[in-house]
Amino acid sequence: MVAQGCACTYKYGRIEVEPQVYPPWMLQLMSQIMPLCGLPDQSTWPNSCNLNLYEDGGMSVGWHSDDEKVFQGKFNDIAILSLSLGVKRKFELRANWPEEGERPVRMIHLGDGDICTMEGMVQKHYQHRVPKEGNVQGPRINLTWRWVVLHNPQCPAKRMRRY
Numbered sequence: 629m630v631a632q633g634c635a636c637t638y639k640y641g642r643i644e645v646e647p648q649v650y651p652p653w654m655l656q657l658m659s660q661i662m663p664l665c666g667l668p669d670q671s672t673w674p675n676s677c678n679l680n681l682y683e684d685g686g687m688s689v690g691w692h693s694d695d696e697k698v699f700q701g702k703f704n705d706i707a708i709l710s711l712s713l714g715v716k717r718k719f720e721l722r723a724n725w726p727e728e729g730e731r732p733v734r735m736i737h738l739g740d741g742d743i744c745t746m747e748g749m750v751q752k753h754y755q756h757r758v759p760k761e762g763n764v765q766g767p768r769i770n771l772t773w774r775w776v777v778l779h780n781p782q783c784p785a786k787r788m789r790r791y
């Protein structure tokens with residue numbers, strides 16, 4: 629999903645997702661969540677949201693960084709905000725260039741209603757994943773908000789200053 633005025637697509641693995649403009653329920657949800665992330669003012673809110681459904685513990689996302697060109701996370705200090713709903717799942721981070729003796733993988737649990745942020749140069753220096761958990765029953769939805777900063781060439785928002 630994207631803010632009004634943007635038409636950037638999002639490539640998730642090999643799947644290219646057509647964007648949908650934020651529906652009213654999304655703006656309502658953001659008006660609850662964004663102030664908790666220090667963003668009370670709507671003009672500062674992220675202009676895209678990706679939604680993932682994990683039907684059960686058999687569904688996962690492998691090691692990756694959110695390195696899509698549109699977000700510029702490999703080159704800039706960026707923030708990525710996420711909200712988890714449903715069953716608790718593991719979220720793991722591993723450093724690309726670990727220091728000697730550094731723990732290779734760090735894990736947190738993301739439960740229903742948890743907000744998780746990745747900030748700074750995390751997308752350059754770390755990868756993350758949601759591993760398979762064979763014993764987990766029940767669905768989880770993850771909403772991930774990000775700022776599109778480099779719009780696709782065909783996107784009308786490219787010509788608009790406020791993006």
Ligand SMILES: O=C(O)CCC(=O)C(=O)O
Nearest residue numbers: 680689694719758770772
């Ligand atoms: O489900 C999550 O918590 C993370 C999903 C993720 O890494 C992504 O969509 O890029």
Ligand SMILES: [Fe+2]
Nearest residue numbers: 692693694756
């Ligand atoms: Fe990710």
